[in-house]
Amino acid sequence: PSFSAATGLQLNGVASLTGSSLQLTPAQENTSGTAFSRTEIQSSASFETEFELRMDDSNTLESFGTFADGMAFVLQPNSAEQLGRPGGDLGYAGITPSAVVQFDIYQNSYDSPVPYVSFMENGNAEEHLAESGMLPFALYGETPVRAWVSYDADKTELSVYAAPSPSSKPADPLFTYNVNLAELLHSKY
Numbered sequence: 558p559s560f561s562a563a564t565g566l567q568l569n570g571v572a573s574l575t576g577s578s579l580q581l582t583p584a585q586e587n588t589s590g591t592a593f594s595r596t597e598i599q600s601s602a603s604f605e606t607e608f609e610l611r612m613d614d615s616n617t618l619e620s621f622g623t624f625a626d627g628m629a630f631v632l633q634p635n636s637a638e639q640l641g642r643p644g645g646d647l648g649y650a651g652i653t654p655s656a657v658v659q660f661d662i663y664q665n666s667y668d669s670p671v672p673y674v675s676f677m678e679n680g681n682a683e684e685h686l687a688e689s690g691m692l693p694f695a696l697y698g699e700t701p702v703r704a705w706v707s708y709d710a711d712k713t714e715l716s717v718y719a720a721p722s723p724s725s726k727p728a729d730p731l732f733t734y735n736v737n738l739a740e741l742l743h744s745k746y
Contacts, residue, residue: 566592567637589643601739603710609722611701627661630706634742646682653679654742658706658717662697672696674717676734689731694721713737
């Protein structure tokens, strides 16, 4: 429910704890921040995570006249100290191997109309392997968004759900993508 005691996280780049929230980047151009768990998950097992994200005016709209790019949920096996490229690369580009669920609010030349959620692999910010399509709700604004990332290891299916907070988990995912995370992340487990 909060990051007030984030003892299990490794903060990198400009990421910081602000009260009970985790701030990945402040309102500064070309910055990158990550927070990775120091405890490795077993990518050959099923899991589900739930989190709330908020991208709002404290982002870059007032400072630079445009939205920042977004944020990503990243699985990678190398080190909790990983930090990818900034800007449109959302702090994960270049991290390989990796599995990425991207919450995008800025339309780069290679992007679909925003806002949308997508799945990428191996730190490639341009190749969208699965997408939600344009969302019927905002990812940017005063209302936080609750997200769920579920992985069924038996079916090798990753499903992503999202809804404006305080909604319950929707019945239907934004998308489901077939991916063997253990194979992609070169897991020994």
